[in-house]
Amino acid sequence: MQTASQGVGELSEKAGYFPVPDAHLYTVLHQVTDPVARVLLVGPFASERHFSYRPWVRWARYLAARRIEVLRFDYRGVGESTGLFEDMSFDHWQEDVQTLTDWILTRSPKVPLMLHGLELGAILAARIFDSGLGDALLLWSAPANANQALRSSLVQWAGLGQLTESPENRRTATQYIGELEGGASIEVQGYQWTSRLWRDSFEVVLPDAVSPTNLSHWASTKRVRSVNLGKDAAPLVKPHLIYDEGKDLSWLYEQNFAWVEGVLTLVSGGNDARSY
Amino acid sequence: MLEVIETRELIELHDVEGIVRGTYHKTHAVTLDSQSNQSKEHRVGILFVNSMSPTRAANGDAAVYLADSFAERGYPSFRIDLPGFGDSDGDPAPDLHSFVNLGGYGAITSAKIGQLVARFNLTGVIIVGQCAGAVSAIHAAAASKECKGLVLMGPYFHLPQGKTPAKPREQVNPWYATGRFGKIWVSASTLHKKIRSFLHKNSPPQNANFALLRLWKQVASKGLPILVLSVPDRKASGVKGKAVEFDYLKYARELAGRKSRVVAKVADGANQSFSNRPGRESVRHHVELWLNACFPVKDQLQQKMSALQVGRSEVEHQRETREDYLYQ
Numbered sequence: 001m002q003t004a005s006q007g008v009g010e011l012s013e014k015a016g017y018f019p020v021p022d023a024h025l026y027t028v029l030h031q032v033t034d035p036v037a038r039v040l041l042v043g044p045f046a047s048e049r050h051f052s053y054r055p056w057v058r059w060a061r062y063l064a065a066r067r068i069e070v071l072r073f074d075y076r077g078v079g080e081s082t083g084l085f086e087d088m089s090f091d092h093w094q095e096d097v098q099t100l101t102d103w104i105l106t107r108s109p110k111v112p113l114m115l116h117g118l119e120l121g122a123i124l125a126a127r128i129f130d131s132g133l134g135d136a137l138l139l140w141s142a143p144a145n146a147n148q149a150l151r152s153s154l155v156q157w158a159g160l161g162q163l164t165e166s167p168e169n170r171r172t173a174t175q176y177i178g179e180l181e182g183g184a185s186i187e188v189q190g191y192q193w194t195s196r197l198w199r200d201s202f203e204v205v206l207p208d209a210v211s212p213t214n215l216s217h218w219a220s221t222k223r224v225r226s227v228n229l230g231k232d233a234a235p236l237v238k239p240h241l242i243y244d245e246g247k248d249l250s251w252l253y254e255q256n257f258a259w260v261e262g263v264l265t266l267v268s269g270g271n272d273a274r275s276y
Numbered sequence: 277m278l279e280v281i282e283t284r285e286l287i288e289l290h291d292v293e294g295i296v297r298g299t300y301h302k303t304h305a306v307t308l309d310s311q312s313n314q315s316k317e318h319r320v321g322i323l324f325v326n327s328m329s330p331t332r333a334a335n336g337d338a339a340v341y342l343a344d345s346f347a348e349r350g351y352p353s354f355r356i357d358l359p360g361f362g363d364s365d366g367d368p369a370p371d372l373h374s375f376v377n378l379g380g381y382g383a384i385t386s387a388k389i390g391q392l393v394a395r396f397n398l399t400g401v402i403i404v405g406q407c408a409g410a411v412s413a414i415h416a417a418a419a420s421k422e423c424k425g426l427v428l429m430g431p432y433f434h435l436p437q438g439k440t441p442a443k444p445r446e447q448v449n450p451w452y453a454t455g456r457f458g459k460i461w462v463s464a465s466t467l468h469k470k471i472r473s474f475l476h477k478n479s480p481p482q483n484a485n486f487a488l489l490r491l492w493k494q495v496a497s498k499g500l501p502i503l504v505l506s507v508p509d510r511k512a513s514g515v516k517g518k519a520v521e522f523d524y525l526k527y528a529r530e531l532a533g534r535k536s537r538v539v540a541k542v543a544d545g546a547n548q549s550f551s552n553r554p555g556r557e558s559v560r561h562h563v564e565l566w567l568n569a570c571f572p573v574k575d576q577l578q579q580k581m582s583a584l585q586v587g588r589s590e591v592e593h594q595r596e597t598r599e600d601y602l603y604q
Contacts, residue, residue: 015286015297015363016277024281028363053330053362079333080299080340082281164548190336190551 011064017082018073018100025096026080027073030064037112037264038104039063040134041072042097042121044237045146047153047189049079051235052118055249062253068260069111071104078191086185086192090124090146090204097124101133112267114138114260119237120149122226123206129224130207135267137210138256139226141237144211146204150193151177156238157188222266225259283347289356289391294365296388298332298356299340300396301347320424320571321398322346324355325385325416327409327549328372331362334406335551338559342404345560350573351402354392358384358412376408377435377485382415386423393422400424402571404563406550407432411488417500418491425501425570427563429543429550433492433524435485478530481522489531496532501570503601504540505559507548539566539601562601569601 012031017024041060044052060070075093077085083092104113112135117125122142129137143149151173158173171179176186180198187193210224229237233252279286285300303319324339326332332355333340343353358381360368369375389401402425405413410431417423480489496502504525525540532538541562545554 013295013297013363014277016279017281017284017286018277024278027277029277050330050333050335054368057363079331079337082284085337187552190338190549190553190556192553 011061013061013064018103020076020096020099023076023081023083025073025076025100027071027100028060030060030070030072032064032067032069034067035069035109035111036067037114037260038069038071038107039114039116039260040097040101040104040125041070042115042117042125043072043075044119044121045149045153046075046078046085046191047157048119048149048238049074050189052237055233055236055247056118058249059253062250062257063260066257069107071100073100086194089197090200093120094124094127094204097121097128101128105133112136112264114263116140117142119143120146120204123149123204126207126210130209135223136260136263137224138260139210139224140233141229142206142210142226144206146201147198150198150201152238154188223263225256225263227256283344287354287356287395289388291387291391293384294359296356296359296365296384297363298354299343301343301353301355303347303350303352305350318397319399319573320351321392321396321401322351322353322404322427323385323389323392323401324353324404325381325409325412326356326358326361327405327407328376329361329406329409329549332357333362335549336556338549338551338556339404341556342560342563346563346567349564349567351567351571352396352398354401356388373408373436376411377488379411379415379487379491381412382419385412385416386419389416389420389422398422402427402567404429406430411485414488414491414495417495423495423500425503426495427503427505427566429505429559430507430548431504433485433489433528434481435483437483478527480524480527484522484524489528492528493531493533496528496536496538499535499537501537501566502532502539503563503566504538505543505546505550505562506540507546507550507555508542508544537570537602566601 014029014031016027016029018027019025039060041056043049043056056072060072063070073096074081075088075096077083077088077092101113101115113133114136115125115129115134116138117123118140120143122139123146126137126139126142128134143152154176155173158171158176161170176188177198179186180193180195183195185192185194210226229252231237231239233249235247236249236252283302285302287298287300289296289298322343324332324334324343327334329335339355343355346353357364359366360372369380375381385403389403392398392401400422401420403413403416403423404427405411406429410428413426413428414431417426480486506525529536529538529540543550543555543558543562545558546552547555550556550559
């Protein structure tokens with residue numbers, strides 16, 4: 001597979017709104033001429049978007065510079081997308097991923113499609129892959145279920161509150177969880193978490209076939225890679241107490257791109273990926 | 277993919293350095309008129325700039341909420357990612373804090389204001405900045421003739437405390453703490469410090485951002501309308517021994533002089549990033565009243581009555597409070 005770097009001048013990033021029921025998804029397409037593959041980047045849960053944004057964008061640009069067309073987006077009710085966060089559910093966000101996957105598959109020329117999910121996005125991407133769409137799946141810090149993603153955000157948020165809130169306003173993570181389980185809503189990083197969201201999060205699970213403990217099927221085809229990112233990958237993942245805008249994650253990009261190159265060669269049968 | 281939807285439009289501002297990307301929140305009037313184009317705005321716009329927050333949506337998407345609200349009230353609103361942030365080109369400066377504190381984003385913000393004014397036929401721009409964004413906003417206001425006002429949320433006028441060299445007495449020997457002459461020396465030194473502190477009690481500390489304070493004086497003293505929003509004092513009720521901090525806001529207001537139009541308010545319920553629900557509600561409330569007082573939209577009352585179905589009592593209340601946001 002040829003993935004020679006593309007000159008920056010040839011790259012274009014096209015931001016747009018993608019219509020979905022009752023909202024518009026904010027999308028950015030990193031267009032390349034003559035792509036060898038396409039990637040749909042499925043980002044983390046709302047509370048993490050803020051921190052992971054720049055390294056996520058840089059990863060998209062890294063791939064685009066290597067002739068891989070990338071689509072990234074904000075979930076309904078989050079970031080630049082429209083809709084009210086508190087009205088949304090995991091079903092909506094799963095539908096967002098499905099809709100955009102379907103759209104990418106209509107693009108020409110036909111080239112392999114990789115789904116790449118981060119944190120909550122790993123579950124949503126994996127579920128699409130498990131349904132038979134996409135040629136490869138890359139998971140970064142995939143939780144076993146969505147509740148794990150929410151819980152870790154909550155723990156971090158409660159910890160921050162111990163430093164910034166007055167004593168009477170401080171809550172522990174356990175207290176927050178108690179409120180959610182008691183039917184109340186809480187606010188985390190500016191987002192209103194409903195008890196419904198919390199309850200549903202237990203049901204949104206990583207498919208068995210791609211869970212790290214059961215990768216035997218996909219491992220044999222070498223089309224799935226699951227990586228648990230450590231704190232050296234912050235602020236892409238927690239802990240991220242500061243916005244480390246300039247942090248160099250090129251080591252992470254290089255490691256994962258090596259796998260991407262390999263898997264794309266595999267799915268294209270060793271030929272140029274365009275013939276796949 | 278659409279670049280324009282009913283209430284928003286994605287924008288790109290080009291220059292030789294690259295592309296700055298952003299979102300334009302259309303006013304209700306423009307939204308209503310499907311035939312309208314941007315040149316119909318002809319009113320003051322509102323520009324949100326990044327704090328240290330990585331995206332133009334800001335913490336908890338607070339900037340999206342505020343921009344939507346102001347646009348509904350008749351003020352075209354813009355959120356941009358400065359170079360190195362969000363979706364825009366470029367990488368952040370290696371030492372981003374210092375870069376911001378030294379006004380690294382002042383010139384580029386000023387240039388982008390010029391582009392927005394020309395493209396959307398604005399009469400000028402009000403810059404909204406929070407924390408580090410407030411620093412950039414002051415720098416940009418000093419550089420831009422088209423800046424008509426500032427909204428500063430939690431501005432700071434100091435530089436991070438660098439590692440200071442050890443004081444000579446600490447370098448000598450611990451004898452000073454226990455020896456007879458040492459105790460006399462320490463007492464004299466403490467007395468000297470107290471006298472100096474008394475004589476200069478109204479002077480900012482050594483780590484003040486003096487360059488920023490000079491710019492502040494420059495923009496505030498010429499009468500630029502400025503709204504300063506701060507978070508409520510969250511000092512822990514049980515915490516003791518906290519050093520009294522220098523009141524920069526008080527100092528800045530004195531520095532601004534009698535002709536200044538600086539209004540300071542507390543955003544009740546706000547957390548440090550102004551991103552929580554009560555905080556953003558409070559910010560919206562104060563900014564709207566301030567806008568109404570300083571930059572009234574010609575058809576604002578009608579627009580509010582018809583488009584937002586706001587009751588008469590609120591409009592009257594706004595009239596009453598208008599003066600409170602003009603003079604303090």
